Amino acid sequence: MTGIPGPGPGAGAPEEATRADGAQKVLEIADLTVDFVTEEGIVHAVDHVSYDVYAAETLGVVGESGSGKSVTWLAAMGLLRRTSAKVTGSVMMGGRNLLELSDKDLRPIRGSDVAMIFQDPNTSLNPVMTVGDQIDETIRAHGRASDGSAARTRTIELLDLVGIPDAKARCRQYPHEFSGGMRQRAMIAMAIANDPKILVADEATTALDVTIQAQVLEILEIARQETHAATILITHDLGLVAELANRIVVMYAGRVAEIGYCEEIFRMPAHPYTEGLMGSIPVMGGEPRRLQPIPGQPPSLIHVPSGCAFHPRCARSAGRSACSEQRPFPVPVGPDRESACHFWSELIPASSAAPLSSTTDG
């Protein structure tokens, strides 16, 4: 019942549950669109986005502010329901479209099948409840513990796992008695309490100092190994993605720019925007070279440029009418690789893009 016409070849073959390498698909976002109605006009926050999530992978979702990377997941989790947002498309998990579930049916999924960790643990933890009680509550809400003491035992176990020293005593403390890094650990403990299938970390370490970030990332990795959950790493930090992600979705102006394996995207971007991002970040090795920034500003999501949203800033679009007239939707450009650029073949040589057939056998 998705009202919007499909964008053509979107997220690969929708029917398959496993990838060529045997990875299980756990969630499928198809043609997701989120519009916010405002006084100034309609904000196209997420614009026909399609991508899949596979079991146990770390999927990096990268983009700058306003690229729609977080809103995608807020919509998927039904967290935009009582807002002005208009959500269409589908988010399939376990044979059900999460967007069509009632709040009652969605509740057991939120926090259990899919858990989210947000940037600011100050606003995601309840300040007037002890940390232990909050985690107990999460466990009991999903019926994972028979009584309070069983829940508490599990809570202590979880806090221990995320490296909170003296977990038993720490349970009785309030969030303000925890440091920023400790709070984020508690958030992770809460998120993995019910063995989620998907763990969404939305800029989860952005507010932390480098040495604390390293600690939290290590905990996230431990949590992923413990739960075998797919981890969605939503971030603007290409460094984080390079270190942790298996696959990457690059977003721009509410749209998918490209999707692919981490190493391949860093080695050979298939979208000029990704190329621009890579040129913009200072590298750590060698003599610093002059940065190659993307010219101009990110577009307004109310007045998204015609055709390719990136074309006004794209060096490769100069004088090409296709870029300003036709919107490029993501097309397969290699094994498990998609690009939403009309001229992707100029970016990745034919040799690396050749065996398209391998994506379709199942």
Added chain:
Amino acid sequence: MAEPTPNGGASAAPASEPLLRIEDLVVHYGLGGGPFKRSDRRIRAVEGVSLSLWAGETLGLVGESGCGKSTIARAVVRLLEPNAGRIIVGGVDIAHLNRKAMRPVRRELQMVFQDPYGSLNPRLPISEIIAEPLKIHGQYKKGTGRARVEEVMSLVGLTSEYTKRYPHQLSGGQRQRVGIARSLALNPKILILDEPVSALDVSIQAQVINLLEDIQARLGISFLFIAHNLSVVRQISDRVAVMYLGHVMELGSRSQVYAQPAHPYTRALLSAAPVADPSVKGARQRIILKGDVPSPADPPSGCVFHTRCWLREQLDNPDRCVTEVPVLSDAAGTGQSVACHFTEHTGQAIRPVVPARSPLPTTAAAQ
């Protein structure tokens, strides 16, 4: 007058006197104890820091939150008065000058703030914001004032169509350009940049970094560049000071600090920073520090880093780290100063933080 050192040439013989010299700077904040009790607890934000900024160079100041880097910036532009130490600009100690006496100094010494939203007056058009320092210093002359405003605007890449706009009509990157233009209006010798690109998206951040490099190349200004992002500091700095809990732990040229970090904290910091290059994934050895940064209200004795130091642990926890404050010194005479009792051990303890880049990675995933 000091000879401007070319950008990147920090190793060239420095001029006789730095533009800015900070000596044994100490800044403590009171921890207000509420209306009815006086508190003796104090935040020891900066504890005896000495730094020099030479003509034409960029000195990067890195460290995590609470290390005192921004406090130094605020003390230097005298947004706060230091408790002890000297801040010498043009031969004059400005640490305790009053407002009036500071005025001519401010012409030489300008600051760019992190938050381009909070640091621009929302009620003034861009041209007025940039003209303000000129007016305050009586340099906004009829006839030439507007030309000067337009000159600095074009220097930062803002066309004249922006003169009539207000801050809320600009993007974050453009606002930061306005902040930089304002700081340049008086033709200062020194810019203090406190996290100038941290609030910006990567693509815009790169534009502003390039802009700063161009401005320095054209005007020969010195930058004290404060940031927590290690790769940004590496990109722009000639020399780098690494701070932790109010102390400078290591100071050296960019290549010294990044390629041969000698302090165990610097090593940990560099190893913890994510590197945007999947081909070095796994090849890097990461030092994960235990625990949190201690409170600057109650800093550890001896070396402030000893509570989290991996090297101290490897050396079987020598007492000296707890009892004796290490002095920042250039023991080897290479220009790289380190505040650690056991520097000679840092090098051997772990492998280089960023190994030589491997040739094109063979992606297992693609096979």
